[in-house]
Amino acid sequence: DAGxxxxxxxxxxEMGQEVTLRCKPISGxxxxxxxxxxxxxxxxxxxxxxxxxxxxxxxxxxxxxxAKMPNASFSTLKIQPSEPRDSxxxxxxxxxxxxxxxxxxxxxxFGAGSRLTVL
Amino acid sequence: xxxxxxxxxxxxxQEKEAVTLDCTYDTSDPSYGLFWYKQPSSGEMIFLxxxxxxxxxxxxxxxxxxxxxxxxxxxNLVISASQLGDSAMYFCAMRERAAGNKLTFGGGTxxxxxx
Numbered sequence: 001d002a003g004x005x006x007x008x009x010x011x012x013x014e015m016g017q018e019v020t021l022r023c024k025p026i027s028g029x030x031x032x033x034x035x036x037x038x039x040x041x042x043x044x045x046x047x048x049x050x051x052x053x054x055x056x057x058x059x060x061x062x063x064x065x066x067a068k069m070p071n072a073s074f075s076t077l078k079i080q081p082s083e084p085r086d087s088x089x090x091x092x093x094x095x096x097x098x099x100x101x102x103x104x105x106x107x108x109x110f111g112a113g114s115r116l117t118v119l
Numbered sequence: 120x121x122x123x124x125x126x127x128x129x130x131x132x133q134e135k136e137a138v139t140l141d142c143t144y145d146t147s148d149p150s151y152g153l154f155w156y157k158q159p160s161s162g163e164m165i166f167l168x169x170x171x172x173x174x175x176x177x178x179x180x181x182x183x184x185x186x187x188x189x190x191x192x193x194x195n196l197v198i199s200a201s202q203l204g205d206s207a208m209y210f211c212a213m214r215e216r217a218a219g220n221k222l223t224f225g226g227g228t229x230x231x232x233x234x
Contacts, residue, residue: 031220033220033222042224042225042226042227043210043224043227045221045222045223048219048220048221050219050220055219055220056219056221089162091164093164093222095220097220106152106169106214106220107154107166107169108154108166108222109166110156110163110164112162112163113162113163115162
């Protein structure tokens with residue numbers, strides 16, 4: 001099992017540019033999550049999908065952020081236009097959508113993260 | 120109100136000693152799960168241990184154990200026989216049935232193990 005795969009691992013861009021972060025979840029996992037981690041705000045859930053359908057995007061900061069999951073094995077998080085305050089580590093995580101009481105079905109497995117720096 | 124509260128921003132522990140990391144949570148959902156993750160300096164998030172709200176016994180995984188006090192809404196992580204490799208950030212997190220699959224994290228506790 002290759003785990004959750006994120007790309008790029010590091011991205012440095014200039015303000016105003018479009019940024020696309022990519023994620024490949026673990027095969028068989030039908031829930032996918034995008035988190036953002038900053039020193040000031042900690043780990044924030046941006047959006048999550050069940051069976052490729054966005055369920056809760058209340059954490060998406062503003063219209064500059066969008067996320068898609070066109071199929072069970074791929075998701076993107078796009079920022080357009082990017083701003084310096086978007087600088088953070090963006091994590092993708094996946095899990096099975098199972099019974100909450102069954103631990104193995106609900107553990108989120110995280111990718112290595114994408115560190116974004118917007119100058 | 121904060122869903123997950125970790126009151127210890129940082130702490131030192133002597134190698135080979137035990138350390139307890141505090142976590143309190145807030146929910147009215149009778150069905151929920153509590154998780155602990157470790158984040159070393161390399162940045163990855165590593166799952167450590169899980170406790171379900173209906174579990175009768177405290178969860179244990181190797182040197183990790185969870186002191187689950189449901190009435191007090193606390194789920195403290197105990198690391199026994201600390202090792203230098205335990206130096207990391209530790210996050211407590213909760214999932215509530217009514218909230219779907221969302222996992223909400225606390226602010227974390229940084230642990231530094233001294234040789």
